[in-house]
Amino acid sequence: MASNSNITTGRRITSRLSYSFGAFGHDMFYATLSTYFIMFVTSHLFDKSAGGQNDKMIFWITTIISLLRFVELAIDPFIGNTIDNTETKWGYFKPWILAGGTVGSIALAILFTNMGGLNQSNPLLYLLIFGVLYITMDIFYSFKDVGFWSMIPAISFDSAEREKTATFARVGSNIGANIVGVIVMPLVVLFSINANHGQGDLRGWFMFGAIIGLISWLSAIVVAMGTKENDSLLRKNTEKTRMRDVFKVLGRNDQLMWLSLTYGLYTSGIAITNSLELYYFTYIIGKPNEFSILASLNMVIGIISVLLFPPLAQKYSRRNVFFLSISIMIVSIILFTFAGTSLPLVLLAAILFYIPQPLIFLVVLMILSDSVEYGQLKFGHRDESLTLAVRPLLDKLGGALSNWVVGIAAALAGMTAGATASDITTHGQIIFKLFMFGVPALLILSGTFIFFKKVTLDEKEHAKIVDELEKTWNEHLETNGEESMADIVKEVAGDTTYQAPISGTMLSLSDVSDQNFASGNMGKGFAIKPSDGKVYAPFDGTVEATFPTRHAIGLRSDSGILTLIHIGIGTVEMRGTGFVQYVEKGQHVTQGQELIEFWDPAIKKAGHDDTVMVVINNYKDIQNFKYVTESGEVNHGDDLLTLSKPEDDQNQK
Numbered sequence: 001m002a003s004n005s006n007i008t009t010g011r012r013i014t015s016r017l018s019y020s021f022g023a024f025g026h027d028m029f030y031a032t033l034s035t036y037f038i039m040f041v042t043s044h045l046f047d048k049s050a051g052g053q054n055d056k057m058i059f060w061i062t063t064i065i066s067l068l069r070f071v072e073l074a075i076d077p078f079i080g081n082t083i084d085n086t087e088t089k090w091g092y093f094k095p096w097i098l099a100g101g102t103v104g105s106i107a108l109a110i111l112f113t114n115m116g117g118l119n120q121s122n123p124l125l126y127l128l129i130f131g132v133l134y135i136t137m138d139i140f141y142s143f144k145d146v147g148f149w150s151m152i153p154a155i156s157f158d159s160a161e162r163e164k165t166a167t168f169a170r171v172g173s174n175i176g177a178n179i180v181g182v183i184v185m186p187l188v189v190l191f192s193i194n195a196n197h198g199q200g201d202l203r204g205w206f207m208f209g210a211i212i213g214l215i216s217w218l219s220a221i222v223v224a225m226g227t228k229e230n231d232s233l234l235r236k237n238t239e240k241t242r243m244r245d246v247f248k249v250l251g252r253n254d255q256l257m258w259l260s261l262t263y264g265l266y267t268s269g270i271a272i273t274n275s276l277e278l279y280y281f282t283y284i285i286g287k288p289n290e291f292s293i294l295a296s297l298n299m300v301i302g303i304i305s306v307l308l309f310p311p312l313a314q315k316y317s318r319r320n321v322f323f324l325s326i327s328i329m330i331v332s333i334i335l336f337t338f339a340g341t342s343l344p345l346v347l348l349a350a351i352l353f354y355i356p357q358p359l360i361f362l363v364v365l366m367i368l369s370d371s372v373e374y375g376q377l378k379f380g381h382r383d384e385s386l387t388l389a390v391r392p393l394l395d396k397l398g399g400a401l402s403n404w405v406v407g408i409a410a411a412l413a414g415m416t417a418g419a420t421a422s423d424i425t426t427h428g429q430i431i432f433k434l435f436m437f438g439v440p441a442l443l444i445l446s447g448t449f450i451f452f453k454k455v456t457l458d459e460k461e462h463a464k465i466v467d468e469l470e471k472t473w474n475e476h477l478e479t480n481g482e483e484s485m486a487d488i489v490k491e492v493a494g495d496t497t498y499q500a501p502i503s504g505t506m507l508s509l510s511d512v513s514d515q516n517f518a519s520g521n522m523g524k525g526f527a528i529k530p531s532d533g534k535v536y537a538p539f540d541g542t543v544e545a546t547f548p549t550r551h552a553i554g555l556r557s558d559s560g561i562l563t564l565i566h567i568g569i570g571t572v573e574m575r576g577t578g579f580v581q582y583v584e585k586g587q588h589v590t591q592g593q594e595l596i597e598f599w600d601p602a603i604k605k606a607g608h609d610d611t612v613m614v615v616i617n618n619y620k621d622i623q624n625f626k627y628v629t630e631s632g633e634v635n636h637g638d639d640l641l642t643l644s645k646p647e648d649d650q651n652q653k
Contacts, residue, residue: 016165018226020172025219026148027176029104029141032212034399035275036184038062040112040205042410045119046417055411057119060127062407068135069400072142079142083150093147094224100144101220105213107137112209114202144220145392151227174302174358181295184208184278185288197420198288253375253387256368258454260390263364265447267398269440270357273333275406276436277350279415284429285341286421294347298354305358312359319458322363325356326448330441337437365391367455370462373548377465409435463572466547471522473545473554473564496559498641499591500634501538502612504530508630512611514569522564523615524625528634530612535565535596536636537589550579553595561643562617567598569609578602592637616643
């Protein structure tokens, strides 16, 4: 079993920074593809002299992009499943990250060219090659995307280290996504032969695409060299997900589906406005280089918004943060509509539009995560990877719709090859603003209405779900198909010495204030008022249940004893704050091995009881249940119980 306990601080920092740089390059690539590539297609891929033929080609290119992305959406879940079933000496994810980074970067650079003039000399052949190249790039990008973001659990089994790695990655991705906007026009103009009123030319855009591709490829190499996947039995697939089950799993969770519809509409709306902002600076204000100012401000604001989310969600609830964010976004759209050519007003409106985006993203991500437990309670099966794969799938859907709408908007408004701000008529500006503000506002408000009416899964509801899962955790054990749940529960064989999992004062379970435990409904056991914050394995066994809040853990001893160790009363509401879990579901642990560490002052500060409840869930199948001690001070590792079946039952086995 691989462990993170012997990893040096330097190794951890190297891993975090490598992963963060990987996120930086990864999101630079995505921002370029989803936002700036369409600007190249509409404004620079074709010569102005081609006239109406340009608009036809732009229409077909954007239509091909949208259709291919819809096709690729259908295979995304299967991509995740393929990665899960990949086993190499380099790990599950690194081969796909490197392959995706290499193929995707080369394809991106080629797409930022006219392929030797084929777009004019042989449009049909160009469209054919374009389609093959684009879908190849998109599929390899998807392998890299799924592999990259799925790598966090493989880098460390330490929850605290995972959170730090994810935070580093989120900062890196935010900088990467926004810095593209800072450098796009300066780079294009720098490498262009003709500045073209600050818009650059074909050569400048190719160099921009090639540089982004190079950075993305280098970031993939850094991830491969700077991080290490833990080789552990925990990550060996014991059950393969069948292809026909993928969409069945995603479709039966009603909260997941309503949230997906909400987010799909929302992300399509913001993608359209975000993609058209550079057009606004280029064709409405007439100062494309000023776009770098907005991108720089958004880069800083994005980090601040991410850091503000935890306190805002804690004070106002995630649901209220969502509605507040949408309100700010609608105000910004109204302001943007009337900003005209005033740079200060445009910047203010665009900043107000961007501030809520990281907040809404995190609200959706948290509810998506909570829908895992919702589905687990409702259907008795935990579908973690498939559930969390929905978010990137919907982002791609939004990107596909955005590219199509942007292409149409640019063509109808006259914002194509050779045009400048002075060429855009009042009628063209009205059409452009309708697409940039009217269509997104309609999509965003539609998604908000669905969220208001149908998405009911909030923090309180999730806490109830986790509480219910705790009560019935032993009923959700995975079976191997050869034995029933009843067989698993009754597999008690031999003697088990149950040691104190934590130091403190031992109490009767009937004395605790939580009636679920005090009444004996949860099982037979004891409670300990803790004197420190470390929880240890009371026997040799397997981790059968973990919870996202990290305040409880379910174990099965090698002799078949099922036990739940629950830290505190009401601590599910802390949502993991102050808790660190050192083991994972499926991991075999030895008696005395540290399982969880918690910060007791955090529990008391939150107003909760810190009593640790310990129950034996299948105590009815244990007739020799003897307390070694029932009260007083105990230290972790002290013998507290002896458990076994009757002698005649053991002899029959």
